Amino acid sequence: MGRIYNFSAGPAVLPEEVLKEAQEEMLDYRGCGMSVMEMSHRSKAFEQIITEAEQDIRDLLHISEEYEVLFLQGGASTQFAMIPMNLMKNKKAEYIITGQWAKKAFKEACIYGDARAIASSEDKTFSYIPDCSNLPIREDADYVYICENNTIYGTKFKTLPNTNGKPLVADVSSCFLSEPMEVEKYGLIYGGAQKNIGPAGVVIVIIRKDLISEEPLTGTPTMLRYKIHADAKSLYNTPPAYGIYICGKVFKWLKNIGGLEIIQKKNEEKAKLLYEFLDQSRLFKGTVRKEDRSLMNVPFVTGDKELDAKFVKEAKEAGLENLKGHRTVGGMRASIYNAMPKEGVEKLVEFMENFEKVNR
Numbered sequence: 001m002g003r004i005y006n007f008s009a010g011p012a013v014l015p016e017e018v019l020k021e022a023q024e025e026m027l028d029y030r031g032c033g034m035s036v037m038e039m040s041h042r043s044k045a046f047e048q049i050i051t052e053a054e055q056d057i058r059d060l061l062h063i064s065e066e067y068e069v070l071f072l073q074g075g076a077s078t079q080f081a082m083i084p085m086n087l088m089k090n091k092k093a094e095y096i097i098t099g100q101w102a103k104k105a106f107k108e109a110c111i112y113g114d115a116r117a118i119a120s121s122e123d124k125t126f127s128y129i130p131d132c133s134n135l136p137i138r139e140d141a142d143y144v145y146i147c148e149n150n151t152i153y154g155t156k157f158k159t160l161p162n163t164n165g166k167p168l169v170a171d172v173s174s175c176f177l178s179e180p181m182e183v184e185k186y187g188l189i190y191g192g193a194q195k196n197i198g199p200a201g202v203v204i205v206i207i208r209k210d211l212i213s214e215e216p217l218t219g220t221p222t223m224l225r226y227k228i229h230a231d232a233k234s235l236y237n238t239p240p241a242y243g244i245y246i247c248g249k250v251f252k253w254l255k256n257i258g259g260l261e262i263i264q265k266k267n268e269e270k271a272k273l274l275y276e277f278l279d280q281s282r283l284f285k286g287t288v289r290k291e292d293r294s295l296m297n298v299p300f301v302t303g304d305k306e307l308d309a310k311f312v313k314e315a316k317e318a319g320l321e322n323l324k325g326h327r328t329v330g331g332m333r334a335s336i337y338n339a340m341p342k343e344g345v346e347k348l349v350e351f352m353e354n355f356e357k358v359n360r
């Protein structure tokens with residue numbers, strides 16, 4: 001049995017080099033005589049792992065000392081609560097609703113304060129990014145929230161919203177490290193690791209230091225305070241140590257490739273192959289407005305549910321797995337994250353061409 005081409009939206013494909021390295025170090029991490037899973041998070045060896053991981057992501061994204069980088073747990077979804085609990089000083093926040101993840105974050109924020117949905121693309125099944133150049137942002141809003149890449153619907157913000165100077169908070173789970181980012185344009189950036197970075201459970205938060213509140217909302221648990229984790233350098237309690245170790249390896253893999261400009265180029269090439277095929281196909285159709293298309297998640301349909309199901313089944317038999325679309329969109333979705341080789345996308349396009357010939 002060889003490895004398949006895994007088009008899953010998450011947990012998703014990781015670089016084979018990274019998995020092999022982890023395999024080699026599994027029983028005896030660099031002469032420690034034990035695996036990273038078995039060692040103290042206070043040990044010298046682990047201290048080096050987490051320190052290097054932080055430095056490497058700082059290098060990749062050019063993160064300045066104005067920002068704290070935190071390795072937390074609870075996945076991206078825990079941030080849905082942690083953000084309002086820590087950032088809602090005036091208990092007011094503005095949310096842009098571009099899909100299920102933004103909606104969930106918005107609902108969670110409503111528990112803690114006066115969160116408002118100020119723009120949405122729900123009218124057309126989230127198939128586009130709404131115009132965010134002139135939003136009705138309140139003078140005393142604490143932040144403006146976006147989900148930058150919409151994993152389920154395959155849309156991506158190509159221009160950041162005009163926040164009228166309010167801190168921008170972005171969920172980048174499914175586009176994390178897929179291209180360079182201007183970190184200084186954000187107040188807080190966060191992403192769950194399992195889409196582009198590493199194992200599920202780890203969530204990375206990049207937060208501007210002045211937004212780390214000494215006094216979050218009353219009742220905020222200790223574990224949900226950014227201040228606690230920032231002061232302890234992500235070692236307040238036992239962190240998701242093995243997950244952080246794998247994230248660190250993925251950062252080094254990206255650095256070795258040549259950094260985010262290079263991975264962006266590769267991602268653009270892969271996405272172009274698939275989108276160009278979709279645009280000329282007479283059977284398959286992309287579901288997203290062209291200018292808002294994601295480089296990471298590519299949803300498409302045939303328009304016939306039975307044919308969609310047949311496609312997913314036959315693709316799996318050909319070694320192209322997890323192409324079924326999200327249940328709220330139907331059809332198919334190919335997630336082509338950083339670690340998906342170009343060859344995988346070429347195989348997919350070739351398979352689609354043949355499928356189209358037989359089934360039209």
Ligand SMILES: *Cc1c(COP(=O)(O)O)cnc(C)c1O
Nearest residue numbers: 075076077101151171173174192
């Ligand atoms: C997957 C995903 C989440 C949820 O991540 P969990 O780690 O399962 O909580 C949130 N936001 C986006 C954009 C995602 O793709």
